[in-house]
Amino acid sequence: MxxxxxxxxxxxxxxxxxxxxxxxxxxxxRLTPAQLLVTLWLRRWVLLLAFGLPVAAGLALALTRQPVFEAETSMLIQVTRESVGAADLSGLGPTVQTVEQLRVVRSEMEIATSRPVARRAVERLGPATIAPGLANPRPWQQAMTPEEQIEAATTMLGRALRADTEPSTNILRLRYRATDPARATLVLEAVLEAYLRQRSETGHEGGAQLLTSDLARQREELRGIEREIQDAQARFGVMELGQDIALANARLNTLMERENTLREQRAATAAQLASAQERLAVEPERVFAGSEATNLAPNDEARNTLARLLQERRHIATHYAPGAPELRELDQRIANVRQTLERNERTAFATRREIRNPNRDALEARVIASRIELDSLTRQLEEVRVQRGEAEARATTLRGADAVLRDLFRRRDGLDGITRSLATREAGVRLEESARRGGAAAVQLVQPPTAPFEGRSGALLFAAAGLVAGFTLAGAGLVLLTLLRATxxxxxxxxxxxxxxxxxxxxxxxxxxxxxxxxxxxxxxxxxxxxxxxxxxxxxxxxxxxxxxxxxxxxxxxxxxxxxxxxxxxxxxxxxxxxxxxxxxxxxxxxxxxxxxxxxxxxxxxxxxxxxxxxxxxxxxxxxxxxxxxxxxxxxxxxxxxxxxxxxxxxxxxxxxxxxxxxxxxxxxxxxxxxxxxxxxxxxxxxxxxxxxxxxxxxxxxxxxxx
Missing domain, CATH: 3.40.50.300 (P-loop containing nucleotide triphosphate hydrolases)
Known part of the structure; x- marks a missing residue:
């Protein structure tokens, strides 16, 4: 319609x-928690990726960041009237104004962190100690001359060296950070020594000659022992003696156990080979498989012929009278077939069948496999004996190295303690003489350069930052995806x-x-x-x-x-x-x-x-x-x-x-x-x-x- x-x-x-x-x-x-929850579930993989990337980056930085060791030394700045120009009005002792005292401590801090002091420390240690990468530049970096390396190392040391004071004290602290505590301590010792030398050169030079000569002699002996230790380590081929000895002993024990196992396996294989050969010798070549006996000649059709003739006679008998020629002829043929059957029944045929002995095939395969395994075990045993001889020779060498290096280490530790003590005393005496002769502020070493046992890597900080960044990025992504979700x-x-x-x-x-x-x-x-x-x-x-x-x-x-x-x-x-x-x-x-x-x-x-x-x-x-x-x-x-x-x-x-x-x-x-x-x-x-x-x-x- x-x-x-x-x-x-x-x-x-x-x-x-x-x-x-x-x-x-x-x-x-206007966002609701329910909308945020739906977006969170629909876009969970994107948000999980947004959360996982900052967390993974934070964990990677936390795991790969090397710990930093901060070596520290403290000095007491003793301020006198001569250093500040203040008169002793009471006559009872030195009087020092607080403002002038702070100025003196500030001046000492500027000297300690000055570029000449840093250059002295670099020249003493070498640029490679301050910046190991200067000696081996990267392929894309230009090679530097020795003077350029010293200047670059001086700049890096000046940036890394920190000095600070407290307004209420006369303590001056120097700090230096490095990834190796020994290197941090060594660099700070060089800076302290350069600082003291720089101060001594500003005034009258002298004092502490005896301690200086003893310190130089002790240092030369210490360097000689260090060279002997390095030569001994190179001669014996060791890096960490205790670890090398433990590894050599473990390898020797492993080789001995392996040799015993191979011997047992070879003996078992030889016994199996002998047993298989004995069994193979008594096994016959051929074995009886079966026999058959019958009185039927091959292709004998007599019985079938007799049955066919009898059937034909019954059929003809129904059509002809008894005594008919056809019946007599069939009776004669039936009699002949029955005589043939009687002759065949008196004749018997027998058959005997033999096959190759299957046990011989299995035993021969076992003999071949045992011989191959025996040859393999023999060669393995020879190789293990060679390795065992090498391991025993290495263990003997390490025992000799242990005796030599242990003595050198004891001598080095003793000389190192003496050298440190002489260095501290020499620096103190030189400062006292310099302050006494020049009327300048005296510097007394309160704490020698030392580094903490454990460094600070900031791993937890990086991990926490990655976690916070992951939550922040995921949360911002959740809000943004919710706002941008069009359906x-x-x-x-x-x-x-x-x-x-x-x-x-x-x-x-x-x-x-x-x-x-x-x-x-x-x-x-x-x-x-x-x-x-x-x-x-x-x-x-x-x-x-x-x-x-x-x-x-x-x-x-x-x-x-x-x-x-x-x-x-x-x-x-x-x-x-x-x-x-x-x-x-x-x-x-x-x-x-x-x-x-x-x-x-x-x-x-x-x-x-x-x-x-x-x-x-x-x-x-x-x-x-x-x-x-x-x-x-x-x-x-x-x-x-x-x-x-x-x-x-x-x-x-x-x-x-x-x-x-x-x-x-x-x-x-x-x-x-x-x-x-x-x-x-x-x-x-x-x-x-x-x-x-x-x-x-x-x-x-x-x-x-x-x-």
Missing amino acids: SLAVSAPVARPHATAPVEAERADVLALR PATPGEAVVNLRLPVLASFARPDEEAPLAELAGLLLDQIGARPVLHLTGEGDDQRGLLARALAGELAQRRGRTVLLLDLQTDGAAHLRALGGTPEAVERVEGHVLAFPTAHERLWVAYESQHSQLTDPRASEAEATRMLALLKREFDVILVVGADGSGYAARRLAGLMDANLLVVRGEVTTLRAARARRDEILAAGGALPGLAFTGRRQVLPGPLAALGP
Whole structure:
């Protein structure tokens, strides 16, 4: 059938309400814990990667960073009247002004950290001690001359050397950091020595000649012992004597155990070989396999011939009288065959069969395998004996090296203690003499350069920083992904972002329970003969939902329903519902509907060309069309087309109710808001939305916390 209607309606508004738009923006920016939880689960791998990269970087830095040892030395600056120019007014002792005292300590600190002092220390130790990388530059670095190496090492030492004082004391502290505690102590000792020499050169030079000569002699002896230790280590080929001895003993024990094991294996293999050879010698070449005895000659057909003749005689006997020539001839032939059978029964045939002894094959294979294994074990035993001899020789060499190096180490430790003591005494005496002769501030060594037993690598700090960075990056990513997520995943998110209630949510468009609720709401609240407009954007399953809702209203509610699809031509609905479009003459602008397998359910065909969607048709024509359809059908379900325009807005205003269809994780919020604002701007009724594609986004334990 075809219908055409029109009636005047109110014109739709041209713009959306500004307040609603502002509310939508605020709703978009207002994050809830439930939204964050859904985003966390949907984007868990991305967030886990964002969390894991900083944590892995922090752990890598924590594991690879070398510990730093800070060597420290302390000096007491004794300030006199001569050093500050203050008079002794009381005559009882030196008086020193506090401000001048601080200036003197500050001056000593500037001297200790000056470039000449650093250069003296570098010249004493060598640039390689301060900066090991200068001697062996990288391939992309230019080689430096010795003078350039000294200048670079001096600059690096000046940057690494730290000096500080406390306002209430006369203590001057020098600090130096290095990855090796011995190197940190050695560098700080060189700086202290250069500082004291620099001070002595500023005033009158002299004093402590005896201690200086003794210190030089002790140092030369110490260097000689160091050279002897290095020569002995090179001669014996050892790096760490205790570790080398332990490794040599462990290797010797392993080789002895291996040799014993090989001997046992060789003895067992030899015994197996001898046993196999003995068994092979007594085994015969061939063995009895079976025998047969018979009295039947080969190709003997006598019995078959006798049976055939007897059968033939019985047959002939039924046709001829006794004594007939034919019977006598057959009797003679039967007698001859029986004589032949008697002769064959007296003749017997016997057969005996022998085969090669299978035990000999197995024993021969065992002998060959045992010989191969015996040769292999013999060669292994010879190689192990050679290695054992080498290990015993190495152990003997290490025992000799232990005796020599132990004596050299004792001598070095003794000379080192004497040298340190002389160095401390020489420095103190030189300072005292210098202060006494020059009237300058005296420097007394309070703490010699020492480094802590354990260094500080900052591993925990890097690990904690990586953990904090991981949480920060993951949290920022979670917030950003939640703000940028364009599609709602749950009905609750659709409610929050669209500010519309969910009238029904469907896991599948044909789900019975929500279909029944939606049908009841349509019939109870919209009114008699309602026209429902299902609108949306893209693949939101509104066509499938409209078809399922039409079936619910027609089959279970007994209403005459028209399914009018403006998104497609309706052919798919007809095929699914058992209907077929017929070749009829179509009136331009009218709605063409065909019945389906259910007598109360009709489907419109090619409704896109009707007056409902034609922008050239007037509002009155569209209204008359709807009025005519209402008279024919109890319920009209209109599936809205994609896109927007004047015809779509006009149609939304003419509907009794508009139902916004949102599909989870498919329909974008921007498209849904645009469709909602278009309906509201047209003055259409929008009671809520239908959510399709519902699924359990969060797992079971977290589902209760979701939106």
